[in-house]
Amino acid sequence: xxxxxLAGALAIGLLTTGCASTGAVPRPFPAPNGGHAPAxxxxxxxxxxxxxxxxxxVGDALGLRGTPYRNGGADPNGFDCSGFTQYVFxxxxxxxxxxxxxxxxxxKPVKASELSAGDLVFFTxxxxxxxxxxxxxxxxxFVHAPSSTGVVRVEHxxxxxxxxxxxxxxxxx
Numbered sequence: 568x569x570x571x572x573l574a575g576a577l578a579i580g581l582l583t584t585g586c587a588s589t590g591a592v593p594r595p596f597p598a599p600n601g602g603h604a605p606a607x608x609x610x611x612x613x614x615x616x617x618x619x620x621x622x623x624x625v626g627d628a629l630g631l632r633g634t635p636y637r638n639g640g641a642d643p644n645g646f647d648c649s650g651f652t653q654y655v656f657x658x659x660x661x662x663x664x665x666x667x668x669x670x671x672x673x674x675k676p677v678k679a680s681e682l683s684a685g686d687l688v689f690f691t692x693x694x695x696x697x698x699x700x701x702x703x704x705x706x707x708x709f710v711h712a713p714s715s716t717g718v719v720r721v722e723h724x725x726x727x728x729x730x731x732x733x734x735x736x737x738x739x740x
Contacts, residue, residue, distance in 0.1 A: 600727035617660050619740055621685025626704045628655045628710045634719040636712050641665075646719060649681040650699050652687060655702060661739060671697035679724070680737055688724065690732040697734060 628651075637645025641654050647668055653663045663670050671689050682688070686703040693699070701711030707723045722729060 570609060574711070585594070594609070600675060612679070619661055620654075621683060621686070624655055624659055625702065625704045625710070626660075627658055628719075629704065631655070631719045633711070633722065634712070636715050636717050636719075640712075648712045651712040651719060652700050652702060662740075667697050667700045670700050671737065673721060674737040677736040677738045679695045679733065679736060683738070684725075685738075685740060687737045687739065688733065689735050691734050692732055699732070705735065 585709060617661065626710060627629075631643065631646070631651070634643055635645045636647065638647055638649075639650070640646045641650030643654075646654065647724065649663075649665060649667045652670060655666055656663050663673060668690070670687060674687070677683075677686050682703045684703060684705045688701045688703050688709050690699040690701070691699040699711070699713075701709040701722075703709050707725050708721050709724060709729075710719065710721050712719050
């Protein structure tokens with residue numbers, strides 16, 4: 568009976584997990600210039616480079632729609648939110664830290680009214696502060712890897728759930 572209770576508690580925990588990344592860096596992970604980040608490289612060494620094609624980034628992000636959520640995931644087999652943003656930008660030679668809270672300090676702040684395609688948008692979901700990240704695609708829409716029961720998909724910033732949790736945006740370009 569204890570085994571069933573433990574299994575049930577574990578299942579509930581996995582299904583209710585948000586996207587506050589642990590900062591784990593799955594390997595192998597594409598790095599700028601087509602290489603792979605060395606297994607010993609800490610996530611905090613990744614830095615943003617300037618000048619990129621935001622529409623190409625958005626196109627690649629949209630091409631990943633339907634990819635399942637996977638806690639700690641950072642490749643097309645499954646993503647968590649910060650793994651998704653790190654992977655998409657990494658495909659264009661732009662290094663991002665692994666954790667949401669670290670990504671929240673990259674680039675420069677952008678007002679919600681001035682969002683552009685390719686901006687990172689941040690929400691507070693599972694804990695205070697930045698705990699979820701997505702990529703603005705234009706207008707009121709963003710693409711992201713939501714909770715453990717979701718897939719990469721497009722949603723609206725104006726939706727009640729997201730509007731109440733929006734805490735900021737950053738422009739990397």
